[in-house]
Amino acid sequence: MLTFQYLPYHEISGLTTENKLKKLLTIVKTERIILMEGRLEPHEEAKLIEKTMEQISRSFKGIEICTVYPQIKNSDLGKFLKREFLKILGYQGGLTIIGPATIVREIKKDPNKIELLMRNSKRRE
Amino acid sequence: MKPLRSFLNRFFSALFKKRKQIKLGLYGPPNSGKTSLANKICVDWLGEEMGAVSQIPHETREVFMKEHVAIKRNGKELNFNLVDTPGIATKIDYEDFMRFKLNAAQARKRAKEATKGVIDAIRWLDNMDCVLVVLDSTLNPYSQVNITILGNLAARKIPVLIVANKTDLKKANVEKISSAFPQYPVIGISALKGHNIDIFYKKLFEVVK
Numbered sequence: 335m336l337t338f339q340y341l342p343y344h345e346i347s348g349l350t351t352e353n354k355l356k357k358l359l360t361i362v363k364t365e366r367i368i369l370m371e372g373r374l375e376p377h378e379e380a381k382l383i384e385k386t387m388e389q390i391s392r393s394f395k396g397i398e399i400c401t402v403y404p405q406i407k408n409s410d411l412g413k414f415l416k417r418e419f420l421k422i423l424g425y426q427g428g429l430t431i432i433g434p435a436t437i438v439r440e441i442k443k444d445p446n447k448i449e450l451l452m453r454n455s456k457r458r459e
Numbered sequence: 460m461k462p463l464r465s466f467l468n469r470f471f472s473a474l475f476k477k478r479k480q481i482k483l484g485l486y487g488p489p490n491s492g493k494t495s496l497a498n499k500i501c502v503d504w505l506g507e508e509m510g511a512v513s514q515i516p517h518e519t520r521e522v523f524m525k526e527h528v529a530i531k532r533n534g535k536e537l538n539f540n541l542v543d544t545p546g547i548a549t550k551i552d553y554e555d556f557m558r559f560k561l562n563a564a565q566a567r568k569r570a571k572e573a574t575k576g577v578i579d580a581i582r583w584l585d586n587m588d589c590v591l592v593v594l595d596s597t598l599n600p601y602s603q604v605n606i607t608i609l610g611n612l613a614a615r616k617i618p619v620l621i622v623a624n625k626t627d628l629k630k631a632n633v634e635k636i637s638s639a640f641p642q643y644p645v646i647g648i649s650a651l652k653g654h655n656i657d658i659f660y661k662k663l664f665e666v667v668k
Contacts, residue, residue, distance in 0.1 A: 376610030380581050383549055383607065387574040396550025399603045435550035443601040445639065 343372040351378050355385050367433040373401045400441040403428025483539040487593035488604045489516040489546025492624040495650040497543040504530055515559040517573035519545045522583050545576030547604050589618045589667050596623035597630035600639040620666040623647040
């Protein structure tokens with residue numbers, strides 16, 4: 335059985351990068367797939383990869399991660415301003431999916447659809 | 460006395476600034492052909508290869524630097540230190556290496572070294588002056604590793620040239636990479652066969668200048 339855990343942005347927005355990543359990895363290591371509102375900053379994404387690598391073991395093989403967010407062209411000034419205004423109010427556009435590599439084989443993004451390819455359960459045992 | 464000291468300070472700092480070698484990094488996911496490209500550059504301009512290449516992912520598990528590479532083109536010269544980095548990945552499973560006929564102990568050792576290599580590659584980002592992001596043009600470019608690498612380079616304001624490698628293969632799709640990352644210059648090459656390498660050097664001059 336697959337378990338998805340929704341993580342609203344306000345649950346992690348007040349945390350330091352260290353604690354944010356600790357929380358994400360703790361959830362993933364319990365074999366749940368996180369659906370997180372918003373996205374991490376680029377330096378946080380890089381730090382998440384670093385932290386993941388530090389924790390790789392026989393039972394934890396790493397993560398699969400994918401972020402989807404609305405692409406706004408430079409010419410869409412109205413939409414850009416609206417997004418920036420919503421950011422100030424604390425609304426984070428987009429969605430981040432993070433799953434344990436022992437369960438999620440691959441997340442394919444292309445760019446308007448997402449496919450979660452799961453591992454054969456027999457191999458996980 | 461004070462103006463003379465100020466002049467000397469400016470003179471020596473300008474002198475050393477000019478002599479500082481720029482660091483040109485090769486970044487990308489595993490098996491995209493970073494070391495093949497590093498070898499091609501080194502063979503073309505130094506007459507020797509930089510590192511070993513292999514079909515097995517994570518062949519490069521340490522950061523390697525080749526100093527004083529000088530590329531000449533149309534009377535101009537570009538000097539840099541070439542830094543080949545391990546492929547960046549979000550997962551490493553030692554069992555995957557066993558499919559390439561490594562035994563369990565060898566596979567576990569390789570996995571452990573590979574995790575350290577990924578960490579080192581990320582930490583080296585801060586040292587780079589310019590980066591070649593090497594992608595396998597036969598694969599889907601919308602992977603989070605690619606997005607994370609490019610996002611971090613953009614945040615650091617490091618100039619980037621995306622190298623869409625392996626254009627000698629049938630499935631290669633350079634246009635898909637260009638449309639995925641329209642804000643970056645993209646050049647399709649085959650590091651292995653040397654296809655388009657002259658245009659690659661031309662682009663490199665433009666990006667590094």
